[in-house]
Structure formats: C-alpha cells, structure tokens
Amino acid sequence: MKICTFLSALGLIITTGSLTAHAQTDSVDLNTIIDKSQKYLDERPDEKVYLHFDKPYYAVGDSIWFKAYVTTQLHMPSAISKILYVDIISGTDSLVQSLKMQVRNGMAWGTIPLFEKSYREGNYRIRAYTKWMTNNEPAYFFNKTISIGDAINNSVVTHVNYPNKPGSNKFDARIKYQNQEGAPYGNRKVTWTVENDNGELAKGKGTTNANGYINVNIAEVKNANELRAARLITVVDLGNRKQSTQSFSLKTALGNDDLQFFPEGGDLVTGVRSKVGLKAISPNGMSIDVKGTVTDNEDKVVANFTSQHLGMGTFYILPEANKTYKANVTFADGTSSTIDLPKAKTSGLVMTVNNTDPDNLNMRIVANDEYFKANQNKGIYIVAQSGGVICYGAKTILNKQAFGASIPKIKLKTGAIVVTALSANGDPLCERLAFIWRPADQLDVNLTADKKAYAKRQKVTLNLLSKAQGAPAESNFSVAVVNETSTPFDENGETTILTQILLQSNVRGHIEKPNYYFTNIDATKLDNLDALMLTQGYRHFTYKGIITGKFPPLYALPEQGIELSGTLRTLTGLPVKGGNVRLSIDDRNYSVNAITNSDGTFKFSNLIFSDSSKVTVSARNNVQAKNLMIMMDNNDYLPKLDANINTADEILNIDSTLTTYLQNSKKLYDNTHMLKEVVIKSTTIKKTVTHADYPALSALNPIADHVISPEQLGACNNFLNCLQTAALGVTFVDNNFYVTRDYNQGNKTPMQVFVKGMAVDVNYLNSLNGAEVESVEVFLKDDLGTVNRTYNTNGVLVVNMKPIPKGTPVKLSDLETLFPPKHTITLSPKGYDAVKVFYLPRYDITKSAMPGNDLRTTVFWSPNVTTSKTGTATLEYFNGDGKGTYRAVVEGIDKDGNIGRTVYRYQVN
Incomplete structure (x- = not known):
C-alpha cells in the first residue's frame, strides 16, 4: 500500500490555524519537512515482529509453539520481507539454535523442541527479526526472555537469595536445598566455586543445616563488574555416591539502587516551570519504590516526590538562574542517596503534553526570556509521527512566549506518538512521547464456549467472533488453550500482540509488566502509562538527518525468498562471462538455470526448500567444464549477539519459582517415558580424530x-x-x-x-x-x-x-567424495524449518476405560485460525485430565492492520 493511502486513511493534519502565520526567515518549509520525512518513512518503512507463544515458560522436553506476526506502517501485515529469523540465545549470550521461517501475508509459525541434548535449565532469550530489520540496531528486534526448567534431571530444588546491602562489594548468598517433594536436604556437604570466563574467582565448602540452608560468604571484591559476569556453582552431596550441581547467576548479587530524572520535553529550562519524570531501578533491573525531596544549592526544599507506580512518578520544579538542584532519595529497601538533577539550560523551550482529554491531545510550548529574545519572530514547527506515518504538522511565529496546539485523537491510531518542535532550520528543540488509546480502532474479539464447565477429556467447542469498527472482520488468529492451574503466571507481566506492536516496539529499554497498561483500563492506569511515556525514550526516528538528506546507510535489502549466489571461474581464477550454471533440488524435483555476468557471478532468487534439502549447483553444461570451478557466497547472515535488554525478566530461582509447572511436567514425563530396547550390533568403537x-x-x-x-x-x-x-x-x-x-x-x-x-x-x-x-x-x-x-x-x-585411508582399496565413489569435481558442488544451505502440526487427541468419553493420564498443559494450539466473511470461526478439541481453570488466549490481525486480543476462561472438574 502506498504511503499516500496511509496518509489519507489517517487524516494528516497540516495547519497554520491558531498557531500562526508565515515565518519571515524560515530556511526550511513545513511541507518540505513533512514531505522529506514521509518520503524517508515510505522508502524505509520499519518492520515490527511479535511472537505469540502458547505458554509463558517451559521445561526441558517440551515444545515451544509460536506464531509470528510481521507488521509495518499503521500495523499493516508486512509485504516487505518473506523470511523471518528466530534465534534462541542462552543466558550467556551464546546462540543455541536459529530458525528460518517462510513469511506469508505477514505471518509465520513454527515449533522449537527443547531436546535434553541442547537445552538445560536456565533463562533463554528468543529474538526474531527480518534481514531488513538488521539495518537498525538489534535492540529493535523482538526480544523475549523465556525460562526453561528441568523436571527430568533435577532431583534437587534450590532457592537462592543475595542478602547484601546495596552499595556493598561484599557478596553473600543463602541457598536452600530440598527434594521435589519439598523435604530439605539437611546436613549435606556442599562445595562451591565462583567462576567467570577468565576462570575461578573464589571457592569454598560447607554443610547445610537441618532445614537445608547454607550460607556462602565471599570477602569484599575490588571489581564488582567482574563478579556480576560470574556464576556461583555448587555441588551438593546426596549420598550413595550421588551429587547434584547447581549454577546461579550473580548479575543481581551486587549493585546499587538507581534513580533517573526525565524533564518533560527533554530539558530543564531556567524560568519555566517544568514537569519531571522519575524512575527508580533496583540492582536486579526491576522497579523499586522511592520518595524524597529536591533542594537547591542553598538547601531550600523546592519539591517533594514519591513514586506512583513501579518506581515511576512525577513532580514539578521552577529552575532559577545560577542555581543547581539535587534529590535526596530514600529507597524502599531503606538505603538512601543524593543525586544531582540535570542542569537547567539558560535558553530554551519546554513542551508539555496533556493527554487527559478523551478527544484531543493538547500541547503547550513555553520559551524562557533568553530564548524568546534571541528568536522572536522566527518560525517554529510542530510535527507528530505515529505508526510510521507523519500525522500532524503545524507552524507558528514565535511572537509570544507561550502557545498551544491540539491534535484530534480521532485522526490518530492507538499507539505511541512522538511530538517534536523544530526550529526554522529543522533542528529539534524539544520532544515528548505520548500514548493514544482508541479502542475503536482495534479488533473487537469475542470468544464463547458451549459450556461453562467441562469434565476431563470432554469435547470443547469455542465460537470466535471478530469485528472491526462494528462490522464483521475477516481476520487471522493464533489460539492457545492452557491449563492455568498447572501453569500459573503473572498476567500483568505478559508480552502480547498489543503490548509489543503498540508499545514495546516503539520505546527504548525494558518495560516492566507491559500488559498492566492494556487490561481493565481506567484513569489511574492511563496516568501511569503517561508516566511511562515520560520516562522512556522514543526509538530511532530523528528529523535532522532526514531534512539534510543524510540517511543512515543500508546494509541489507528485504528478502523475498531464499537466495543463493556465487562465482564461476576457470581453474586459474579468471571469471567466466556468460557461463551456464544450473541449480537443482532433488527432493522438490526443481531446477533452474542462470547465466553469469561479466564478473562471473550468478544468482538464484526466491528459492523455496526445507532445511534438510540437498542443493546441487553445476556448471557441467559448459565447454571445457572440467576446467571450471564454482565458488559459492556465504548468503547466511547472523547479526551480532547483543546484550539482552530484558535481563530483568530472568528468573533467578527457576526450579522453585516454577514448582507447580515442573511437578506436572515430571508426572507427564514419568507417564509417557518408556525405555526403548537397544540392540548392540557391534562392539567396535570407531576412533575419531x-x-x-x-x-x-x-x-x-x-x-x-x-x-x-x-x-x-x-x-x-x-x-x-x-x-x-x-x-x-x-x-x-x-x-x-x-x-x-x-x-x-x-x-x-x-x-x-x-x-x-x-x-x-x-x-x-x-x-x-x-x-x-x-x-x-x-x-x-x-x-x-x-x-x-x-x-x-x-x-x-x-x-x-x-585420516588418509590405509591398506584398503579405495573405490572411485570414495575418491569422488574426497575430491569432488570443481564444476559441481552439493551443499546443504539453511532452508526453511519444517512446520509441525500440534497433536490433538480425540477421546470417546462414552468409554469407561481411559488408559494413561493426559497431563498436557497446552491442550490446544492453532496458529492459523481464519474467520469467515461473517467474522466467525469455530474451534473444537478435547480437554486433558488436568483439573482446574483452563485459559484460552486469542491474538490476531486483519488485512487493514487492526489488531486484537481476548482471554476466555472455563473450568474442568
């Protein structure tokens, strides 16, 4: 869809109305700013990725089922990229597995089996991106921390805490050991070491008390950062020559509480009363409540503050010339600190935004005396951008120190909006991030069941209805039904299609409990959401470089399919122009030819093959083919493994935190695991180098x-x-x-x-x-x-x-394997990962005999539920044997970019 259609649908506002008149010395016209900015957004539209998982966490032996949504401007399903990459990264930032998924209509789905050989208990990160998205920093990829427990191999359940006083470089740990039934491992010998990538930092030993506790004490360290990158590894003696090894991250063992201040609009300006946002963070990356006072350099109290939600809050201050300010802070854990406020600018503007009006987003800009004197009668522009589209533009002459503007919310889409004031030269002066909440432009998703309560293994029929602006909507959804009793979770902490596309993908940094802002919306939550907008920075869109035409470089183009390329050369290294190269994929009965260019290069585009396919590339149909060789390019691309911005979501005590789920996982494993017969055919072990x-x-x-x-x-x-x-x-x-x-x-x-x-x-x-x-x-x-x-x-x-074969005849086929012809190669490039189908058992509930126990936590998963023209769809499946509350989650999108989500619960008795 062309950008003009976007603008027409959104209703771009360009006004000179009450704001004002024509600037006398404008060096950049408002329309030029808007046109260049929109041209940039049109040529380089952002893609966003969201992954819907069937569960919030898993155990070794499980399978992760997921659906990917790839969107672009105004949340439209993206047609830019046809390949999605999904990386599974360990807690030590090492790549464990990488998937390549084929994207159709902005969607893809797949499975990640958590095999014992590849996965162990720990915190993993799943990131997803398209190659087009790699033109921006990896921080803009989809990132989700997933905790994986191990109910199969862990006979010991542990719980560790670090009772250190913040600010100290002394490390202490208190660990409890117990079995899976909750009985403590008392009077057990424990040896421990502290290790990082450089080796062992400390070691010791001790014995648990009768309640299974042991204290680990390490003397004060000089380099706290080195210790934060280490792990505490303990080995507990279980008796009968059995031991259990546990590993604990020390990321949160040391550190100080932190408090940051965010003046509204960007800066404090002398002589202008400003709203200031604050955000307090504990060493583990999560919020901490805080209160305190702000004093000037004469120790006069000028403001009081207290956090209102998740360590965030606001206060007002009127900075005076030649004065500095500091905050005297008391954190919820009893520690205190003194922190300097940002220094006030002697000349500048302050932007304030009032988002409480249900119909309009109201802005006010105030210039202090110094700025007004230096810039009187000069032009100022106000531009707003939302969802990859310029949605508002206005200009005025600075002929008074304060002026306001309003944007009708009916012209905006739900999501983050960034409002920027620019000088006549196009220099950003101040900026404010706000969140527009308009339920009317989201999918209205309704889910009902044929019963309010069910028996075990009873058939369930769910009826789905999707509407957009009151009319039936043809939409595509993913649906997961999970036994919530055996899989408890924090609903406020969920990442959903709404939180990711509307909020998390638009702002910098970690957002704690993102779903809190999208459930049971009221005035308090909207106020807390505005505090979040005040303390989070907007992502990578800037006007200055766009206006001057200095765009950031492009490193990758969108992928429409798998591409294989290479060069055809003679054995002397010269490129072969006009050479004939043939590619064939045997398991797809597919072949295609390419002709090399003047550099000898060739390319095969838009290929489709699975990850297990063998691909043959041959130049044998050329004159003197035996004197030719093919050199393939490395078309696989893996962006650098960046640090996890969501480390605060990592669970320190996985086995104790996920006890309910892991106990059910152990029962499921014991119920389904059977030893397989092993036939030993040879006792000879082949020696490998x-x-x-x-x-x-x-x-x-x-x-x-x-x-x-x-x-x-x-x-x-x-x-x-x-x-x-x-x-x-x-x-x-x-x-x-x-x-x-x-x-x-x-x-x-x-x-x-x-x-x-x-x-x-x-x-x-x-x-x-x-x-x-x-x-x-x-x-x-x-x-x-x-x-x-x-x-x-x-x-x-x-x-x-x-090793070179010795003493045995070598077959011609063996020689061909060792020394293949240069003009023909067979390779196994990374293809599309296979898409598996979720297993749905069918039970005849009239039979009295029900062999086995169905303890599955996910009883239904479908990544491709499409509603008809009437907006309806019907789902059928059978419950398992687990009693309790079952939770059905529906997430999806329609062709017009309307997104929606609903949650439905029912009982199984």
Whole structure:
C-alpha cells in the first residue's frame, strides 16, 4: 500500500490555524519537512515482529509453539520481507539454535523442541527479526526472555537469595536445598566455586543445616563488574555416591539502587516551570519504590516526590538562574542517596503534553526570556509521527512566549506518538512521547464456549467472533488453550500482540509488566502509562538527518525468498562471462538455470526448500567444464549477539519459582517415558580424530564448547565461509575469529586456529575441502591458558582432518567424495524449518476405560485460525485430565492492520 493511502486513511493534519502565520526567515518549509520525512518513512518503512507463544515458560522436553506476526506502517501485515529469523540465545549470550521461517501475508509459525541434548535449565532469550530489520540496531528486534526448567534431571530444588546491602562489594548468598517433594536436604556437604570466563574467582565448602540452608560468604571484591559476569556453582552431596550441581547467576548479587530524572520535553529550562519524570531501578533491573525531596544549592526544599507506580512518578520544579538542584532519595529497601538533577539550560523551550482529554491531545510550548529574545519572530514547527506515518504538522511565529496546539485523537491510531518542535532550520528543540488509546480502532474479539464447565477429556467447542469498527472482520488468529492451574503466571507481566506492536516496539529499554497498561483500563492506569511515556525514550526516528538528506546507510535489502549466489571461474581464477550454471533440488524435483555476468557471478532468487534439502549447483553444461570451478557466497547472515535488554525478566530461582509447572511436567514425563530396547550390533568403537591426539592441544578441556560434525561440512565448497556460519558463539570480523560474547564486550583478541594440531593463519582455511574435515572443535575459553598465553589469543578453533585411508582399496565413489569435481558442488544451505502440526487427541468419553493420564498443559494450539466473511470461526478439541481453570488466549490481525486480543476462561472438574 502506498504511503499516500496511509496518509489519507489517517487524516494528516497540516495547519497554520491558531498557531500562526508565515515565518519571515524560515530556511526550511513545513511541507518540505513533512514531505522529506514521509518520503524517508515510505522508502524505509520499519518492520515490527511479535511472537505469540502458547505458554509463558517451559521445561526441558517440551515444545515451544509460536506464531509470528510481521507488521509495518499503521500495523499493516508486512509485504516487505518473506523470511523471518528466530534465534534462541542462552543466558550467556551464546546462540543455541536459529530458525528460518517462510513469511506469508505477514505471518509465520513454527515449533522449537527443547531436546535434553541442547537445552538445560536456565533463562533463554528468543529474538526474531527480518534481514531488513538488521539495518537498525538489534535492540529493535523482538526480544523475549523465556525460562526453561528441568523436571527430568533435577532431583534437587534450590532457592537462592543475595542478602547484601546495596552499595556493598561484599557478596553473600543463602541457598536452600530440598527434594521435589519439598523435604530439605539437611546436613549435606556442599562445595562451591565462583567462576567467570577468565576462570575461578573464589571457592569454598560447607554443610547445610537441618532445614537445608547454607550460607556462602565471599570477602569484599575490588571489581564488582567482574563478579556480576560470574556464576556461583555448587555441588551438593546426596549420598550413595550421588551429587547434584547447581549454577546461579550473580548479575543481581551486587549493585546499587538507581534513580533517573526525565524533564518533560527533554530539558530543564531556567524560568519555566517544568514537569519531571522519575524512575527508580533496583540492582536486579526491576522497579523499586522511592520518595524524597529536591533542594537547591542553598538547601531550600523546592519539591517533594514519591513514586506512583513501579518506581515511576512525577513532580514539578521552577529552575532559577545560577542555581543547581539535587534529590535526596530514600529507597524502599531503606538505603538512601543524593543525586544531582540535570542542569537547567539558560535558553530554551519546554513542551508539555496533556493527554487527559478523551478527544484531543493538547500541547503547550513555553520559551524562557533568553530564548524568546534571541528568536522572536522566527518560525517554529510542530510535527507528530505515529505508526510510521507523519500525522500532524503545524507552524507558528514565535511572537509570544507561550502557545498551544491540539491534535484530534480521532485522526490518530492507538499507539505511541512522538511530538517534536523544530526550529526554522529543522533542528529539534524539544520532544515528548505520548500514548493514544482508541479502542475503536482495534479488533473487537469475542470468544464463547458451549459450556461453562467441562469434565476431563470432554469435547470443547469455542465460537470466535471478530469485528472491526462494528462490522464483521475477516481476520487471522493464533489460539492457545492452557491449563492455568498447572501453569500459573503473572498476567500483568505478559508480552502480547498489543503490548509489543503498540508499545514495546516503539520505546527504548525494558518495560516492566507491559500488559498492566492494556487490561481493565481506567484513569489511574492511563496516568501511569503517561508516566511511562515520560520516562522512556522514543526509538530511532530523528528529523535532522532526514531534512539534510543524510540517511543512515543500508546494509541489507528485504528478502523475498531464499537466495543463493556465487562465482564461476576457470581453474586459474579468471571469471567466466556468460557461463551456464544450473541449480537443482532433488527432493522438490526443481531446477533452474542462470547465466553469469561479466564478473562471473550468478544468482538464484526466491528459492523455496526445507532445511534438510540437498542443493546441487553445476556448471557441467559448459565447454571445457572440467576446467571450471564454482565458488559459492556465504548468503547466511547472523547479526551480532547483543546484550539482552530484558535481563530483568530472568528468573533467578527457576526450579522453585516454577514448582507447580515442573511437578506436572515430571508426572507427564514419568507417564509417557518408556525405555526403548537397544540392540548392540557391534562392539567396535570407531576412533575419531580430536584435539587430544595433538600434544600441543592436550591441555584443552576434554569436551569442547561446540563441535561441528562432518555432516555439516561435507558439502562445503568454501570451507571458511561454512565455518563462519556453523561455529556457534563465534564472530568473524576483519578476517579473524573472535569469541562473540567477549567481542561484544570490547575484547578484540582473536581466536587461534589449528589444523591437524598446527597453528595456522585464517587464510589457510581457504585451502581446505570440507569433505576432508573430520570435525571442528570450538573452545570459547582455554581453562589452563596454555594455548592463549602461548599465542596471545582468546579462544581456540581446532580443525581435525580425516585420516588418509590405509591398506584398503579405495573405490572411485570414495575418491569422488574426497575430491569432488570443481564444476559441481552439493551443499546443504539453511532452508526453511519444517512446520509441525500440534497433536490433538480425540477421546470417546462414552468409554469407561481411559488408559494413561493426559497431563498436557497446552491442550490446544492453532496458529492459523481464519474467520469467515461473517467474522466467525469455530474451534473444537478435547480437554486433558488436568483439573482446574483452563485459559484460552486469542491474538490476531486483519488485512487493514487492526489488531486484537481476548482471554476466555472455563473450568474442568
């Protein structure tokens, strides 16, 4: 849809009305500002991604079911990108798994099985993005913290807390150990260590008391940041030669309470009364209540303040010339502090926004004496942007110190709006973020059931009705039904399609309990939401560069499908112009030809194949094909692994916090898990080459952090390119490999690469054939430091080569595998991940015998529920055996960008 249609639908307001007249010395016209800004938004529309999960948390052995919504301006389903990437990142910022999903009509869905071999108890982050979104910082991707417990392998339930006084560098921990039934592990020996990536920081041992508690005490440390990046690892003796190892993050063990101030409009200005927002944060990243006073440099109290909601609040202050101000703060935990307020500007404007009027967003701008004298009769512009569209523009002459403006809310869409005042030169002067709440422009979603209460395994019929502006709406929804009794959660803390698209994707930083602002809306919640807008910054849209035409660079273009490209060369390295290259995908019975350009390059676009497909690229249909070689490009792209902005959502005590869910998970596992018969066909163990075969590397950890198997490398035409993609936790920059987490923290020390036990330069890898590689071992740390100290490096990559066959005849097929023709290659590029179907059992409730126990927590999941022209859809499924409250969540969107959500509950007795 073209941008003019957006503007027409939204009703762009451009006024000179009460605001005023024509500027005498305007250097940039208002229409120019609007046109250039809208042109930029049109050419570089933002995409937003939201993932709807079936549950808020999981256990090892579960499957995560999700639906992705990709939207653009005015929340419309995006047609920009056809590929979505979903990364699962561990709590130590290492990539665990990456999915590639095909997007149709702005939607995709998939599954993430949490296999025991790949996942363990901990906090993980799921981020989702399109390649087009990588032109902005990773902070603009969808990010969600997901906690995963382990009811299968954990026989010990722990609870840790850090009873330290904020501001101290002394670390203490109090840990309780108990079994899954709640009985304490009393009088048990415990050994503990504190470790980070650089090694062991401290260690000790002790014994739990009769109630299962032990205290861990560490002397005061000099570098608190080093300790925050560490983990406390404990090993408890369970008797009968059994032990249990637990690991606890120390991110919140040390730290100070923090308080920040946010003057409305951006700055305090002398002589102008200003509203100031405040936000108090505890060391764990969550809010903390606060109260205090503001005094000037003569110790006169000029304001009192107290937090009103989640550590946020407001107060008013009239800054005076030649005065400074400080806040005397008392936090809810009893600590106190003195914090300087931002220094007031001697010349400037203050913007205030009143959002209490249900019909209009009212603004007022006041200039202080100094600014008014210096800029009298100069032009000022007011521009507002919402949902990727310029929705308001006005201009005035500064012929009085205060003036106001109003934007009719009927012309706006629900969501964040940023109002900016600019000078006649296009320089931003002040800015204010507000939130427009208009329920009328959302989908009205209604869900009803055929009964109010059901029996176990009884059939359920749900009727769904979708309306937009009172009329039936053809919409697409995802629906999850979960046993809420066995999966308790904090409803206010949920991330939903409303919170993500309307709020979280538009502002910087972590938002605590986002769904609080979208349920049971009243005047108090709207006031608290305005306090949030005052203390959160708007995202990356700025006018100055747009007006001057200095746009940020584009690094990636939108993807309409999978693309494979490469270069056809002669064996001497010369590019082949007009060469014929053929691509075939056997399992899809698909083939296509491409002709190389003058540089010898070729490209196959809009391909569709699964992640398990073998793709063959051949130049055999050329004259003297045996003298040609194909070099494939590395088309896979993984943006850097940034720090998690939602670390505050991580659960410190997963096994104790998720006790109810994990107990049900254990019962489900015990009920369905059966030992399978294992037939031993051979007692011969094939010897494989590892780093331990080389003396120089024998001091490395016996188990590598990651191992790249030969199956992942056998089809590689360019081994170095393949290694860049396959090596988890590793970043390739400037022809060097780096440990990703260290590189992102500023450590630019490269890794050392070894081939057959010998240290080599990275360029040497270009000479390797992937079919000849036995494996690649990735060591993100060198525990003893023998390698890193010798080579002044950080981390180790070990390339193990297959042994040369000896004493047995070599078949021609074996030789072809070891030395494939250069003009034909077979590769396994990253394709679309398979989409699985959620299993729905069917029960005959007339039978008295019901074998087994159906303890599933998610009893229904459908990512593709489409309403008819009448706006209706019907869903049918059977309940499980779990009693309690079942919760049905419906989220979705229509073709016009209206989004909606509803929650329905019923009982199972």
